[in-house]
Amino acid sequence: MNNDELKEAITALLPTVTFDETGEFLNALIGSEDLLPLMKALRSQTELHFDYLFCLTCVDWKDHLMMVYHLLSKDHKHTVVVKAKITDTKNPEIEAVTGIWKTANFHEREVYDLFGVKFKNHPDMRRILLDEDWPGYPLRKNYVDENMISL
Amino acid sequence: MSNLLGDPIVTEEGEFVINVGPQHPSTHGVLHLKIWLDGETIKKVQPHLGYIHRSIEKMSESLSYRNFIFATSRMDYLSAHINNQACALAVEKGLQIEATPRAQIIRILMAELTRLSSHQLWWGCTGLDLGAVTPFFYAFREREAIMDIMEETCGARLTQNYMVPGGVMYDIHPNFQHRVKDVMKQVKKYLHEYDELLTGNVIFENRTKGVGYLSKEDAISYGCTGPTARASGVSCDIRKWNPYDGYEKVQFEEILGTSGDCYGRYMVRMAEMKQSIHIIEQLIDNIPEGDFQAKTKNVLKLPKGEFYQRVETARGELGVYIVSDGAASPYRIKYRSPNFSNLSALEHMALGSKIGDLVAIMSTIDLVIPDVDR
Numbered sequence: 001m002n003n004d005e006l007k008e009a010i011t012a013l014l015p016t017v018t019f020d021e022t023g024e025f026l027n028a029l030i031g032s033e034d035l036l037p038l039m040k041a042l043r044s045q046t047e048l049h050f051d052y053l054f055c056l057t058c059v060d061w062k063d064h065l066m067m068v069y070h071l072l073s074k075d076h077k078h079t080v081v082v083k084a085k086i087t088d089t090k091n092p093e094i095e096a097v098t099g100i101w102k103t104a105n106f107h108e109r110e111v112y113d114l115f116g117v118k119f120k121n122h123p124d125m126r127r128i129l130l131d132e133d134w135p136g137y138p139l140r141k142n143y144v145d146e147n148m149i150s151l
Numbered sequence: 152m153s154n155l156l157g158d159p160i161v162t163e164e165g166e167f168v169i170n171v172g173p174q175h176p177s178t179h180g181v182l183h184l185k186i187w188l189d190g191e192t193i194k195k196v197q198p199h200l201g202y203i204h205r206s207i208e209k210m211s212e213s214l215s216y217r218n219f220i221f222a223t224s225r226m227d228y229l230s231a232h233i234n235n236q237a238c239a240l241a242v243e244k245g246l247q248i249e250a251t252p253r254a255q256i257i258r259i260l261m262a263e264l265t266r267l268s269s270h271q272l273w274w275g276c277t278g279l280d281l282g283a284v285t286p287f288f289y290a291f292r293e294r295e296a297i298m299d300i301m302e303e304t305c306g307a308r309l310t311q312n313y314m315v316p317g318g319v320m321y322d323i324h325p326n327f328q329h330r331v332k333d334v335m336k337q338v339k340k341y342l343h344e345y346d347e348l349l350t351g352n353v354i355f356e357n358r359t360k361g362v363g364y365l366s367k368e369d370a371i372s373y374g375c376t377g378p379t380a381r382a383s384g385v386s387c388d389i390r391k392w393n394p395y396d397g398y399e400k401v402q403f404e405e406i407l408g409t410s411g412d413c414y415g416r417y418m419v420r421m422a423e424m425k426q427s428i429h430i431i432e433q434l435i436d437n438i439p440e441g442d443f444q445a446k447t448k449n450v451l452k453l454p455k456g457e458f459y460q461r462v463e464t465a466r467g468e469l470g471v472y473i474v475s476d477g478a479a480s481p482y483r484i485k486y487r488s489p490n491f492s493n494l495s496a497l498e499h500m501a502l503g504s505k506i507g508d509l510v511a512i513m514s515t516i517d518l519v520i521p522d523v524d525r
Binding site for chain 2: 022023024025051052053054055057059060068070074077101102103105106107110114128129130131138139
């Protein structure tokens, strides 16, 4: 599918989606509450069939957090980036996609570790890189570490 | 009864809990695995990561677009060139420039030399892990020669920091071409020894055939890439899928296996070494004259936006995701490292195997722990 066909197919799944085509890939912007049903459909529909989640991360935009999912279909060779906006920066929460792509397990734990986003229904929601008692979430822009020296 | 960490040694179900690592020769770095065993059968594996987490992503947010590249040499130190290349390409994508033709060919040559030397080290270590000490010395014989070439041109053996936005840092050493040709001749002459030492060895085959099976669907779902996934029949070579730096002009084959076990992963890497030699031989006499670096501004500033670059390292797909807000340093950088995803499939591969097989599985995934922890 090309980008226009993808846009049509995704709009049929979720009418509130907006698109951004300025970058290399097609970006689909959604609210965090719509994530799980859309992702399930993207994975299971035969004409979309996004079977490979090649990158999962989060970006802190200070007033909101943006979850970024890079999806690729091995059969159809098309790519889409799903961006889910989390407005609650105090207690960020979003549904886990570990049940759909197993690789999300480790990547979501990493996002939890470094951004503090809690993933609902994740099988093993623990920190992965830092200690369990590490204060704060280092990749958040408001993180302060007194020992950090800026060059 | 509990161990020094306060964890129970025997669970209520009668399973033994043992710790492998963080300091253990077969984990190739500081990886800590907690393993639940029923007799000798693995019931659960829990990797504990982060012993050498250096927070390279956070560090990069305060470094300039020229400087952050050098931190990536310390991620997958066996593919340092290719990590640098990925970052340089991502910055070039943002600046909308391309490396000069001469630099592109030098980059491919260096990347393939890196892949070859990385696979050689892996081959030696796999033998060592499974109880064969001799292969290690054979592997280092040719690897050392490649490291010497790197040292001569880049000034460093392991963390070369040679690729920069727009090209490479310096021109190649005058001896580069003839030394590479000499080494390739030597490697080709000795490659059959690799097969004689390990490939046909009955003990080695018994320890790897049918061990650590990974199906094609699971390999994709776990995000496995590189030889680990290709042995399961997943076509995922970025050099073929999204060619960069002129890989589309080079002739080589993507090696695919079908068995999905440790032996399959071994055979894929052995065949990839021959492909790397093939690529190097095509290019070594065809390095075009010209500049080795495109002209760039002193202070690089990427326009507002997002840039994603995927490359094929010796271990799989490395993704560099740069989010720029127009400043002189990145707003956010994410490294999607191949080892992190490959490691997540370890438990799936190891369940139901014997504890001794875990070593074979780990060594054929070819883990480099600094790349997992970043």
